[in-house]
Amino acid sequence: MSFVEITGLSHRFGRDRGGPVLSDVTLSVRRSEFVAVLGPSGCGKSTLLNVLAGLVSPTEGTVTVGDGTVRIGYVFQAPRLLPWRTARRNVEFGLEQTGASRSAVRERAAAALELVHLAEHADKYPNQLSGGMQQRVALARGLAIEPDLLLMDEPFAALDALTRSYLQEELLSLVRRTDSTTILVTHDIDEALLLADRVVVMTQRPARIASIVDVPFGPERSVASLIADERYPELRTSLRELLRPQVTAAAGPSRAQVTADA
Numbered sequence: 001m002s003f004v005e006i007t008g009l010s011h012r013f014g015r016d017r018g019g020p021v022l023s024d025v026t027l028s029v030r031r032s033e034f035v036a037v038l039g040p041s042g043c044g045k046s047t048l049l050n051v052l053a054g055l056v057s058p059t060e061g062t063v064t065v066g067d068g069t070v071r072i073g074y075v076f077q078a079p080r081l082l083p084w085r086t087a088r089r090n091v092e093f094g095l096e097q098t099g100a101s102r103s104a105v106r107e108r109a110a111a112a113l114e115l116v117h118l119a120e121h122a123d124k125y126p127n128q129l130s131g132g133m134q135q136r137v138a139l140a141r142g143l144a145i146e147p148d149l150l151l152m153d154e155p156f157a158a159l160d161a162l163t164r165s166y167l168q169e170e171l172l173s174l175v176r177r178t179d180s181t182t183i184l185v186t187h188d189i190d191e192a193l194l195l196a197d198r199v200v201v202m203t204q205r206p207a208r209i210a211s212i213v214d215v216p217f218g219p220e221r222s223v224a225s226l227i228a229d230e231r232y233p234e235l236r237t238s239l240r241e242l243l244r245p246q247v248t249a250a251a252g253p254s255r256a257q258v259t260a261d262a
């Protein structure tokens with residue numbers, strides 16, 4: 001049975017001359033499933049997450065998430081921490097909104113910081129933490145509320161390659177330990193294949209679903225097991241091929257084409 005049901009979703013921002021951002025997106029996501037959304041820059045991926053989070057009301061279509069009373073965690077591209085609160089107090093901030101008791105808030109924040117290996121940095125302020133550590137605090141804040149639906153918008157995009165790969169593996173083991181349903185927006189094919197059960201490829205703006213690809217790797221996967229799996233390079237190549245026309249169309253005609261057409 002599906003947990004997230006997106007039907008005929010289209011969106012246009014006010015009088016935006018660029019036209020619609022999303023066009024007729026229909027997608028079902030099962031409970032506990034991990035779906036990665038890949039697409040060209042500016043096509044409307046963040047808008048899709050914002051609609052799912054209830055931050056944007058779509059101009060057309062419907063979105064239902066569980067029975068409508070679910071808890072949603074949202075991890076943004078930038079950590080968006082409150083600079084006057086320590087790491088612990090930032091994680092507690094998300095929990096405070098859930099109405100949990102003070103002792104439950106403290107306990108769950110400590111456990112979430114433990115999960116992302118930041119327990120000993122809990123009393124530091126954001127400006128005393130590296131970019132990777134700040135993003136781990138943001139991840140802990142999203143996970144601490146034990147979300148039914150976890151939305152992540154390129155959470156590792158701004159990090160260096162080493163920190164990114166470390167956090168990707170950390171996230172893989174974290175999601176295995178919870179039964180959250182996760183939707184991750186990413187530009188990174190390898191990240192999508194490492195983490196997701198299905199990859200949704202979006203077209204250029206207005207974003208529609210171009211393809212949905214099942215990822216055959218089991219829950220016990222790791223970077224090493226993917227590299228050793230002969231299906232991995234094939235899937236990687238087919239996702240690249242599915243994305244290529246979207247990315248080239250989004251970039252517009254090349255200068256050479258413009259000159260030739262003139």
Ligand SMILES: Nc1ncnc2c1ncn2[C@@H]1O[C@H](COP(=O)(O)OP(=O)(O)OP(=O)(O)O)[C@@H](O)[C@H]1O
Pocket residue numbers: 013016018021039040041042043044045046047048205
């Ligand atoms: N509040 C808004 N008002 C008007 N236009 C907006 C608004 N938010 C986003 N847009 C436009 O909608 C389009 C899609 O934006 P969105 O951030 O959803 O794309 P994206 O696929 O997440 O991009 P990226 O991969 O670069 O993060 C862009 O052209 C953007 O400028």
